[in-house]
Amino acid sequence: TKEKIYGPDAGTDYEDNQQRFSLLCQAALEVPRILNLDNNPYFSGPYGEDVVFVCNDWHTGLLACYLKSNYQSNGIYRAA
Numbered sequence: 001t002k003e004k005i006y007g008p009d010a011g012t013d014y015e016d017n018q019q020r021f022s023l024l025c026q027a028a029l030e031v032p033r034i035l036n037l038d039n040n041p042y043f044s045g046p047y048g049e050d051v052v053f054v055c056n057d058w059h060t061g062l063l064a065c066y067l068k069s070n071y072q073s074n075g076i077y078r079a080a
Contacts, residue, residue: 029071052080
């Protein structure tokens with residue numbers, strides 16, 4: 001399509017961008033806990049909590065908030 005990644009036209013956002021990027025951040029926090037890598041010869045099972053999250057722009061800005069309030073406050077991803 002001729003649509004752009006952040007909106008239908010340059011300089012115009014999709015109306016649900018806040019929901020899209022909120023979901024992106026939540027998914028990024030859940031995936032390492034459930035992603036199974038049994039087909040890798042060097043590693044098997046989920047990543048677990050040995051991960052680094054990179055939040056370098058507004059698309060992933062909520063990730064740090066979710067990490068602190070929803071995960072670290074419940075003892076998950078303490079070293080992330």
